[in-house]
Amino acid sequence: MTAGPVVIVTGATGFIGGFLTAGLLGAGCSVIALARSGNGRDPGSRIRNLMEFFGIGPGKGPEVVEASLDDPDLGMGRSEARRLGSRADHILHCAADTSFAARRSEQVRRTNVDGLLNLFRTLGGDSHFHHMSTAYAVGSGEGTYTEELADAEGFHNEYERSKHLAERMITGLCGDAGRKLTIYRPSIVYGDSTTGRSLRFNALYYPVRIMVFLRDTFRRDLETSGGSRARRLGIGIDESGKTVIPLTIPHRGGWMNLIPVDYLVASVLRIMESGETGVFHIVNRRENTLDELVEMTGSKFGIRGLRTVLGRRAGGPSPLEVLLDGYIKLYYPYMTDRRRFDDRRTRSVLRGTGVECPGLDSESFGRCMDFAVECGWGSGLRI
Amino acid sequence: MSLGPLETARSCRHYAMCKIDYLGRGLCPGAAGRYYVSFYPQGRMDLYAAAASGRLPLTPVLAEVARSCTLCGECDMQCHFVQGLRPSAAASALRELVERLTGTREPEEVPSDPFLDGLREIVGDEWASNDPAHLEAYSDDPCPISRRTVPRYVALPATAAETASIVRHCMNKGIDYAVRGNGSSVMGFVLTPGLVIDTARMRWMEFDEEDWCVRVGAGVSSHDLQRAALARGFLVNAAEPAALYCANMVCSGIFSLFSSSLGTCRDNVLDAEFVSPEGEVFRLCAEGGPDLSFFRMEERGAPGICTEATVRLHPLSGDESGILVPFGDFESALEYARELNASGTGLGIGMLGTEYLSSFIAPVAAQAEALRKILPGKLGIEYSVVVLGDGGTLESASRAADAVLSQEVMRCLILGLPSLSDDGISDILAGLEGDEPPYTLLARPEMLPVLEAVLGPSPEKLASAVDEDLRELYREVYRDPSMTDIFMMNAVRSVSSRMGREGHVVAFIVYVPMDDAEAVRDLDLAFADVAASAGVRGEFGFITPLDRGRRGVMEWDMYLDHTDPEQVRRMQGAMAEAAGMLEELQSKDPRFLWIRYLFNQGFCRKETFLYRRAIGE
Structure with a gap:
């Protein structure tokens, strides 16, 4: 056990929670990970596997406590939860349901709003509460948003709405209880910019994964089965050996705000250390356009024929476009975003620390995608 | 993973799929013209399991069954396709075992007796037997609540007249009998210590395409009937392919996905011929015959042995x-x-x-x-x-x-x-x-x-x-x-x-109020609770709507390895618990009916059990 502050982390088996748990341990904190079973594994083995992923040896990981935010008493009983809450100097709440699908709205709200309420009420204590929100909790408008609670009007999905409601709720709860509160609003998070490592492969990754899947499938058809199915869809191999996949992605301009997880972790740790409260935008001032991402995907995976078009496609979608559209539809607001996030408070804390947000370029994109392919887009991870 | 011969033999589910040519590749050549179950792969497996356990003496029939296998392996394809089993291993082992035994001694004939002599007078020498090898194939099924019961005789009549004579012979000699279809009954209903009457030889069909009907002998399987109807541009409402159509009708009436439009029970039967428990032949539609139209909420005996049915064809x-x-x-x-x-x-x-x-x-x-x-x-x-x-x-x-x-x-x-x-x-x-x-x-x-x-x-x-x-x-x-x-x-x-590939199926079939989704879902969940508390694997099977969606027939299945005594014990518990649950449900809500009460009343009109309250049942 280290002598550092005690931090209770929720969502430690998730992407952001996992990287933050490793970061906190590395910073000498004593971490209590609230986790539940999942993917056929108990919380203990999930956390063990997570520590192995980060190269953190046995005995150096967090204390694991099984808990479910769906239960009003977290599934551990109120007195036990109170005892646990009283041990903490900080509570870092990362658990969230990040689905954008309308059909999962109820579950998203239950996890992101009710779950937070259960956590806050049940653990009690007077620790500093840290709430992992999202930059998109500000609503679906345009323009620049500042680091403060927003009066949002519209949302693209229930995820945004629930995070907005959660921010307001936790602000009220902490205010009433006289507890310190810090809200973190990251934009879209991808893998580690230096190693490419990640625990989750949606958002930025998934459209790329689909392209790689299509490339592999149709190359197999072309190389071993005569290629009639590929040719029917206009897919071929050009003289340089690249796979030609004619696929057009319509868009409405705008940009994507992407940050690597290492920047997120470094920022959160510095802000926690500073003791500052309030809202912090953890975002990238160098956004990427859809064109850039399409270009990076094509060149990384040897695919030609991908293009974007401003406005609508001429004609209906091709079968390949149907598949891609199925996913992009929900991410569309984030791929063609017109929101900007003022991060002056974050930069103020980070000033002089050397922590800077790198842009996503072909090199870091390549590293991230190499790792994704290597771990089977997450299927090789056992967390 | 392939099973050894004995494990294979013991794993047979008795679904009788080896008795119908459902893959269009032909049946076991060793069974051609022989009709007794013992000559089919299902029977060979039972015989091997019994012989390997020392339960079966070396008899002429055992030797004949073993040697009739040509080792062509066709049964492997047939059985593997639906059950994942390879019966040829058991058939081959049976042959080896019999060759070994006959190397040391001659097969021993089982002496006849007056009752058997009487049977043979009726059906001919070939079609009645007391040879233990034949009897073995009619002695058991994988139902967890049925008990192995070796019959004393088996007879295969070819006509209603022969069947009637057999019934009278049994009456005269005080011998119990059970009627067996294709051997696919898996609830123990076809086991008897007396005589098994196997209707397999009544395998004939007469199509009347002008009047859209077909006469079906008691030995015709649902599969064979459907194939023949389809070849003529018609459909019949048939269910489990290996089940004999007439036997299936008697048991519970026939329900299938087509019941949603073609109905069930009496809806598809124009007429039928029976042999009564007294050994008299009667027709369903004849004047003075028993009225089988009405369902009664009671456990009833069969109205008789159905020896043929005239069934509707749907173009x-x-x-x-x-x-x-x-x-x-x-x-x-x-x-x-x-x-x-x-x-x-x-x-x-x-x-x-x-x-x-x-x-x-x-x-x-x-x-x-x-x-x-x-x-x-x-x-x-x-x-x-x-x-x-x-x-x-x-x-x-x-x-x-x-x-x-x-x-x-x-x-x-x-x-x-x-x-x-x-x-x-x-x-x-x-x-x-x-x-x-x-x-x-x-x-x-x-x-x-x-x-x-x-x-x-x-x-x-x-x-x-x-x-x-x-x-x-x-x-x-x-x-x-x-x-x-x-x-x-x-x-x-x-x-x-x-x-049933991953385990023998115990099916719970219930008529339900399809127009009350909540009540149907509650029943589904109640079954799931029963299965979970008994520690058996169970899943919702299917529901087919009936009578314009007012009612439906639902199947909920539980699965077991019938060779594992512990699983059998647990399934017995689950069956008892499910039975109690269903009895209570249908007594409180007449829109539900467990098929148990329909047993032997398959020729009734469906309205008389779908709307029990309306007819005061």
């Missing part, structure tokens, strides 16, 4: 096909099936759970297991509704659905299943966190070319999932388009026995 338009409509929840699927039936749409309708769908389309157990996870976990398919009908019908049914897996998509999925089980397209679809469940994308017609490229559907691809030495046979079988035709698969039910 087909020739463009019948099928679609599968996927759903993410029970209530939506139920409501869709009900509404279709209420509007008179669909020649056949069935709401299936993932257990059925997975088992039916997967060629091997491992893939069925994988599919059971993929369907709900990755594709979002918890339930599906199969709709069968002509082109116009299917268009209407498609318009009423959010997503439809067409015949083409289903063929692609079936023949490309090994690739669907890989981490590939199903993972991709699962990750598409759209507003609609992943299956909607699968259902988009534009996706078919992608799906075809991804899955590479072909008989070769499908065959790659099975043991190497069976691949060529599977390729041959699946080159026949009817094997992936949703309509044909349901009409001849070539794959329905696959539901």
